[in-house]
Amino acid sequence: MQIIKQYIEENKQRLLDELFDLLRFPSVSADPKYKEAVLNTADYTAEKLRAAGADNVEVCQTAGYPIVYGEKIIDSTKPTVLVYGHYDVQPPDPLELWETPPFEPTVRDGKIYARGACDDKGQFYMHVKAFELMMQTNTLPCNIKFMIEGEEEVGSNNLGIFVKENKERLKADVVLISDTSMISMETPSLETGLRGLSYLEVEVFGPNRDLHSGVYGGAVANPATILAKMIASLHDENNHIAIPGFYDDVVELTDEERKALNSAPYNEEEYKKDLDIAEVWGEAGYSTMERTGTRPTLEVNGIWGGYIGEGAKTVLPSKANAKISMRLVPNQTSEKITQLFTEHFIRIAPPYVKVKVTPHHGGEPVVTPTDSVAYQAAQKAITEAFGVEPIPTRGGGSIPIVALFEAELGIKTVLMGFGLDSDALHSPNEKYDIFNYYKGIETIPLFYKHYAELSK
Amino acid sequence: MQIIKQYIEENKQRLLDELFDLLRFPSVSADPKYKEAVLNTADYTAEKLRAAGADNVEVCQTAGYPIVYGEKIIDSTKPTVLVYGHYDVQPPDPLELWETPPFEPTVRDGKIYARGACDDKGQFYMHVKAFELMMQTNTLPCNIKFMIEGEEEVGSNNLGIFVKENKERLKADVVLISDTSMISMETPSLETGLRGLSYLEVEVFGPNRDLHSGVYGGAVANPATILAKMIASLHDENNHIAIPGFYDDVVELTDEERKALNSAPYNEEEYKKDLDIAEVWGEAGYSTMERTGTRPTLEVNGIWGGYIGEGAKTVLPSKANAKISMRLVPNQTSEKITQLFTEHFIRIAPPYVKVKVTPHHGGEPVVTPTDSVAYQAAQKAITEAFGVEPIPTRGGGSIPIVALFEAELGIKTVLMGFGLDSDALHSPNEKYDIFNYYKGIETIPLFYKHYAELSK
Numbered sequence: 001m002q003i004i005k006q007y008i009e010e011n012k013q014r015l016l017d018e019l020f021d022l023l024r025f026p027s028v029s030a031d032p033k034y035k036e037a038v039l040n041t042a043d044y045t046a047e048k049l050r051a052a053g054a055d056n057v058e059v060c061q062t063a064g065y066p067i068v069y070g071e072k073i074i075d076s077t078k079p080t081v082l083v084y085g086h087y088d089v090q091p092p093d094p095l096e097l098w099e100t101p102p103f104e105p106t107v108r109d110g111k112i113y114a115r116g117a118c119d120d121k122g123q124f125y126m127h128v129k130a131f132e133l134m135m136q137t138n139t140l141p142c143n144i145k146f147m148i149e150g151e152e153e154v155g156s157n158n159l160g161i162f163v164k165e166n167k168e169r170l171k172a173d174v175v176l177i178s179d180t181s182m183i184s185m186e187t188p189s190l191e192t193g194l195r196g197l198s199y200l201e202v203e204v205f206g207p208n209r210d211l212h213s214g215v216y217g218g219a220v221a222n223p224a225t226i227l228a229k230m231i232a233s234l235h236d237e238n239n240h241i242a243i244p245g246f247y248d249d250v251v252e253l254t255d256e257e258r259k260a261l262n263s264a265p266y267n268e269e270e271y272k273k274d275l276d277i278a279e280v281w282g283e284a285g286y287s288t289m290e291r292t293g294t295r296p297t298l299e300v301n302g303i304w305g306g307y308i309g310e311g312a313k314t315v316l317p318s319k320a321n322a323k324i325s326m327r328l329v330p331n332q333t334s335e336k337i338t339q340l341f342t343e344h345f346i347r348i349a350p351p352y353v354k355v356k357v358t359p360h361h362g363g364e365p366v367v368t369p370t371d372s373v374a375y376q377a378a379q380k381a382i383t384e385a386f387g388v389e390p391i392p393t394r395g396g397g398s399i400p401i402v403a404l405f406e407a408e409l410g411i412k413t414v415l416m417g418f419g420l421d422s423d424a425l426h427s428p429n430e431k432y433d434i435f436n437y438y439k440g441i442e443t444i445p446l447f448y449k450h451y452a453e454l455s456k
Numbered sequence: 457m458q459i460i461k462q463y464i465e466e467n468k469q470r471l472l473d474e475l476f477d478l479l480r481f482p483s484v485s486a487d488p489k490y491k492e493a494v495l496n497t498a499d500y501t502a503e504k505l506r507a508a509g510a511d512n513v514e515v516c517q518t519a520g521y522p523i524v525y526g527e528k529i530i531d532s533t534k535p536t537v538l539v540y541g542h543y544d545v546q547p548p549d550p551l552e553l554w555e556t557p558p559f560e561p562t563v564r565d566g567k568i569y570a571r572g573a574c575d576d577k578g579q580f581y582m583h584v585k586a587f588e589l590m591m592q593t594n595t596l597p598c599n600i601k602f603m604i605e606g607e608e609e610v611g612s613n614n615l616g617i618f619v620k621e622n623k624e625r626l627k628a629d630v631v632l633i634s635d636t637s638m639i640s641m642e643t644p645s646l647e648t649g650l651r652g653l654s655y656l657e658v659e660v661f662g663p664n665r666d667l668h669s670g671v672y673g674g675a676v677a678n679p680a681t682i683l684a685k686m687i688a689s690l691h692d693e694n695n696h697i698a699i700p701g702f703y704d705d706v707v708e709l710t711d712e713e714r715k716a717l718n719s720a721p722y723n724e725e726e727y728k729k730d731l732d733i734a735e736v737w738g739e740a741g742y743s744t745m746e747r748t749g750t751r752p753t754l755e756v757n758g759i760w761g762g763y764i765g766e767g768a769k770t771v772l773p774s775k776a777n778a779k780i781s782m783r784l785v786p787n788q789t790s791e792k793i794t795q796l797f798t799e800h801f802i803r804i805a806p807p808y809v810k811v812k813v814t815p816h817h818g819g820e821p822v823v824t825p826t827d828s829v830a831y832q833a834a835q836k837a838i839t840e841a842f843g844v845e846p847i848p849t850r851g852g853g854s855i856p857i858v859a860l861f862e863a864e865l866g867i868k869t870v871l872m873g874f875g876l877d878s879d880a881l882h883s884p885n886e887k888y889d890i891f892n893y894y895k896g897i898e899t900i901p902l903f904y905k906h907y908a909e910l911s912k
Binding site for chain 2: 029030031032090091093094097153154155181195197199206207208209210211212213214215216217218219220221222224225227228229231232233235275276277278279280281282283288291292295296297299300301302303304305306307308309310311312313314315316317320321322323325327350351352353354360361395396397398421424425426427428429
């Protein structure tokens with residue numbers, strides 16, 4: 001522990017500078033115009049893995065963005081940890097809401113503001129630096145493998161193929177991921193579940209051209225109005241999702257599970273104040289914790305149609321679009337939900353419009369075991385670093401790869417995240433506390449120490 | 457009549473070339489980035505009025521875009537016609553749907569394709585050229601005044617002030633406007649009414665920042681979803697507008713009026729085929745002709761919120777917007793409807809969002825008399841030029857200025873439009889048939905002839 005603190009202390013500035021260099025790459029995987037930046041980020045990541053001491057570092061090409069691999073095998077009889085992370089980031093839009101440029105990391109009040117600061121550059125890079133630390137201090141007690149991808153924010157489309165084709169190379173005893181949040185630095189937590197995802201784009205087509213709303217208004221169905229009516233019908237008056245069969249596979253929590261979940265600290269007044277909302281919203285009969293952690297949801301991520309420029313245009317648009325995603329809970333599958341949504345949306349389309357539904361990507365929900373050696377090692381590491389035991393929580397987000405690992409490699413995952421819900425992931429002014437960054441680099445080697453010992 | 461045809465024949469190409477020059481100005485009044493082009497269009501219009509023989513031509517400055525005035529007073533004892541038109545045009549968006557550039561007029565199959573080709577450059581310029589024709593052939597039988605504005609597509613905000621301040625200068629016996637359509641060149645028609653307009657922009661505010669839809673989805677109201685629900689509620693299951701009091705001032709048509717209106721040629725199969733829709737849509741209990749001509753309507757002209765870029769972004773947007781306009785029928789007033797909408801929209805907003813309603817502009821509905829000397833002159837002119845009597849119709853569009861003229865100058869308007877509903881006004885690939893352009897220049901002098909005779 002002393003060695004760790006000392007190493008971090010001696011390299012404090014460099015550890016931060018390197019992260020800043022990483023954050024300056026606008027590695028937005030969703031938008032083709034950033035392609036070169038995404039590729040450069042992969043090269044930078046590989047270079048840093050090599051510098052940290054990894055062997056067989058490779059920028060592995062895929063049909064999409066490359067996957068960066070690197071490893072350090074110290075003793076084949078020792079347990080092996082596979083570290084997963086992603087170097088791509090969400091689009092920075094809406095740009096005008098950023099206080100400082102998204103790709104010019106800026107420190108304010110002890111926090112690093114930049115797109116990807118927390119999700120996931122700041123978090124995966126802690127692992128690269130913790131690995132360097134263990135190499136430099138000769139304290140690496142396990143074998144380690146890194147797999148850092150560049151398509152997590154767009155559905156990890158090529159990762160599945162890569163994993164299937166590299167089962168031997170990726171062989172490990174546990175997957176370690178830092179891409180989630182803690183309740184707070186005073187109340188550390190470990191996520192024991194993640195929601196799945198089904199993301200689709202819908203199009204509603206009306207007349208074959210934009211029309212004059214005076215000449216045709218009132219006589220021709222307006223796709224924007226019809227889309228609004230269709231979206232409105234997707235939640236009933238209790239905010240249950242009104243797609244037949246949507247909840248069929250959902251397993252209700254036991255009273256004990258609900259009790260445990262709701263015991264996590266949550267202050268509704270602070271929650272509302274932080275978001276500046278008068279009331280929370282959600283499915284009747286469930287708490288906020290349950291709504292985000294254990295219930296499936298349906299959200300409109302984007303909607304557009306007609307004239308959205310300056311001033312007024314009296315047009316009846318010829319089409320309207322929406323991006324809609326659903327978060328899934330254990331036992332639901334992305335494929336089935338995508339199919340149910342698609343069939344339902346087409347079924348409820350009125351005769352005066354045509355609709356098209358295009359699936360974007362999906363991921364399966366997961367529950368990680370809390371009785372495994374790896375989970376216990378994470379518990380001990382956090383307890384040692386934070387001085388208090390972590391609370392198990394259910395995360396609302398999705399990391400499709402977790403279910404994939406279990407299916408393809410037959411190994412479980414430990415979600416040791418150091419972010420905070422207030423880090424504004426996917427939002428303007430995303431941030432990551434410098435404290436959390438160093439704390440992560442401090443905690444990770446302790447995980448390896450305890451994991452090696454408990455595995456004996 | 458012979459003189460007219462001959463003059464047009466001898467100047468055929470020039471009459472077209474001048475219109476093309478006019479169409480090349482991107483005079484989009486809604487978008488500030490076109491400001492210089494709009495101003496240049498005013499100057500070009502003034503120059504052409506002078507060249508045609510108008511006196512006292514002036515580009516009259518206003519708080520917004522200028523109004524071009526010009527006149528020819530031949531004899532104060534003769535009747536005076538005030539010609540109104542507008543040199544501004546609708547935005548060309550969506551640009552990608554234009555087959556040829558909107559501001560590079562192109563002839564295909566006898567039709568001029570360009571933004572403003574019909575609305576209203578092609579139509580008001582017929583009057584400038586018909587005036588030139590009467591001047592050159594010494595056949596102008598009345599006094600004539602031109603008032604061509606540049607803010608019709610954004611609500612004519614400064615025209616009212618101009619009219620109030622120039623009552624003496626604008627003194628006339630009738631207003632003549634070509635900014636509407638005919639059923640077809642085989643079935644000419646004269647519009648005897650126009651709908652009013654109330655145009656607003658609504659904003660629905662949720663959380664103070666875009667949120668991660670996994671971390672917050674299901675627990676915080678999504679403004680895009682709420683906006684969809686609010687818009688969906690604005691029409692009931694019979695497509696009646698569900699705003700309390702909305703129909704209070706609407707005067708139902710008599711059976712005779714409905715019969716006359718529905719006697720106009722209308723082929724639903726062709727109508728659907730032209731728009732490529734499977735079914736028409738609208739208020740239960742009314743025909744398409746009635747829905748567009750005599751009933752008030754509510755249309756979403758634009759809607760947007762969240763991530764609308766390439767690919768996927770799992771965001772819960774912090775706000776969503778829509779542009780909504782309502783067409784009004786006689787006895788409704790823009791001010792009252794704007795107020796009813798605003799109060800209703802704020803009233804139906806659920807507690808977990810904030811809403812803002814901003815009125816854009818409005819205009820009052822009008823009915824033009826069919827028993828006036830001017831209307832009869834128009835009837836005779838069209839009958840003479842087309843060889844068949846025009847059918848009276850009700851237009852669905854709005855020309856706010858018509859009601860203003862009646863209120864401020866106490867004179868009625870004749871709506872002698874030569875466009876077609878298929879001209880794609882406000883849409884990509886707006887067009888105007890060359891035949892209609894020449895036919896208009898041929899018909900207008902006949903109107904003056906008959907108007908002068910009938911006024912004796």
